[in-house]
Amino acid sequence: MQLNDAQQHAAEAGGGPQLILAGAGSGKTRTIIHRIGHLIAANHVAPHRILAVTFTNKAAAELRARLSQLIGDDGGGVVSGTFHAISLSFLRRHAEALGYPKSFQVIDADDQKALIKRLLKARNISSDTLHPGYLLAWIEHCKHAALTADVAEAQAWNDIDMRELYAAYQQELLHHERMDFSDLILNTVRLLKEHADVAALLRARFDHVLVDEYQDTNPAQHMWLQLLCSEHRNLTVVGDDDQSIYGWRGADVRHILDFESVWAGAAVHRLEHNYRSTAAILDLANAVIAGNSDRHIKQLRATRDAGETPFWQICQDEYDEARRISAALRHWHQQGVAWRDMAVLYRTARQSLPIEQMVNEAEIPYRVIGGVGFFERMEIKDALAYWALLHGIADALHLRRIANKPKRGIGAVGEQRIVEMLAVSGMSAADWLDTLADGGVGPSAKLASLARLIGEQRSDAMQQPDMGLGRLLQDCGYLESLQAMGEIEAAARRENIQALQDYIAIAAGEGMTPIEFLDRAALLQSGEQVNRGDGASHNETDGETVSLMSLHRAKGLEFTAVVLSGVEEGLLPHQRSLDEGPAGLSEERRLLYVGMTRAKDYLLLTSARMRRNFGDMQFPQPSRFIAQLAPEILAREAVVAEIANPGTDCELNIGSSVRHPSFGEGVILGVEGAGDAVRVSVEFRNAGTKRLMLKYAALEIISIA
């Protein structure tokens, strides 16, 4: 397909700062691809001197795939990756300027939290005084704003100096030779800012930089780009302020709104034709996003026919919702939509459980994208810790992790003493463990047999990096210790470990070093989880599956048919964001907008009248984002009813507001029966949900939805 004028202008613009405002479905990926192709073919830029920054690893992979399609030759060596992945590759070469060894590793969220907890415990600060999550969130907040501990604004909580704790946390990380995710960005900024020699090398590395999803960059990333591109100024950013959904991660929409003032002389390109969705879907999405005032006014124009009007289905509870979703998926499948072209999206991960159960029961092949990622699983982290020890690249966190797995009679105190002894020794964890082979002192003596085992197996493992892990886990008793969780659970975990071994084998085949493999594991934390549930019985081809994922994960993707589930007050908008005020609410609305604009042909919204939360039940109102929309743009079940107040027949829809003489105001959630026997379910603001005989209820209509 040809590019349209705006796309072509953007693709063929020369150097200098370029801002591409690209609405949902406006072909921005194609434009980027063509721009890169044009830079190479017409401007003779060497491919390896082009850097493309994407938001997810998946997007980076997609970019590479499409580049090789366009220009062949494996994309010609164009460098692409996430901010984090690219930062890590910079830091691998230059970390020593910051006092880190080149072999530093990345700490994941779990270990990060454990480290913070130990830090607070060592200072006798209880979690009631200062919640670890709160401290961590504040530190992250500083890092997103590119503020190191020495320049962060002092912050006290219950007389505790959080800035001092931030500094201590960094010290602790450095001591463990680890960086957290935010450090990857922040430390790269420090390299560019504080180390002129390194900065010069990094700046000279690329001639052109392109950034996707620019609306979701935080100040640290913004600074990262400014510092990297300040000389050549060949920076192209692509984004859409209506799709900014990462404010909680420090993203600031102003970066895209203010781009022209930061980069003088920037050219602006607007892609305002939507090629993805039917006009009906786009009308609905536009109606929703129009409710936000803090946005660039823009026209996103449909290029497709009206199509089917999106439907809003109100369900009894989350299981009824899940069943109706399954029915819709089946229906679309009968219409000829492939499973892989359908997605069920939700606000929170826990919503996936009932959906998984019902979809599975309906024998629809599915997969959950996200959730607990492969590399975050306990057994995988354990196995990787053993593997790191085997390859001599383990650190204190690895050793601590497996010290008492399987049980070796080492408890919390013993663990602590082992870590202290290791620190005193001044050796790496792997080297220190080797010295214990002849026996150790105190708790470390309990590691002697493990030390001997590793000593015996190491040389074998070094020669064949893909082998060895399974043998070590078997011989040290780890695999057997899994049995304590029950046969089925243990088998699943052994299978995961087997998958890890296969993964390692592939990586080894590619010539990847052990440290590179750990890097990949750290950056790919959140992989896909394939076919949970009874996948074996469906005999589906790989990839022929419906995707279940969070709204955030759906960013940048498109599907023929989309279900947005749980469109309720408290869930979308989420309660936590409502507590954050108007900015939080705007972001929730954008999230809904992002979800709707994923759909090409069919869109179904569902909400439940009742939802089980922890143990107890909740009765959410329909989401404020859709409750007021006319049935012409969002269809729903309608009932013709004669109501006391107007006295005439009228269409009373789900979502209509009514008043009852004693229960007060409420919203119609459902209708059953016919004629005189029609009963309506009404969610009253102050009186809960009631089922009323329409004929006798004396309802007064406030507004018709």
Next chain:
DNA sequence: TTAGTCCAATTTTTT
């Protein structure tokens, strides 16, 4: 000092 039992807090979203 460790291991097992009971109780509490937890969940918004991700690199």
Next chain:
DNA sequence: ATTGGACTAA
């Protein structure tokens, strides 16, 4: 419902 943390027995 699950999981980490505190408490208690050995």
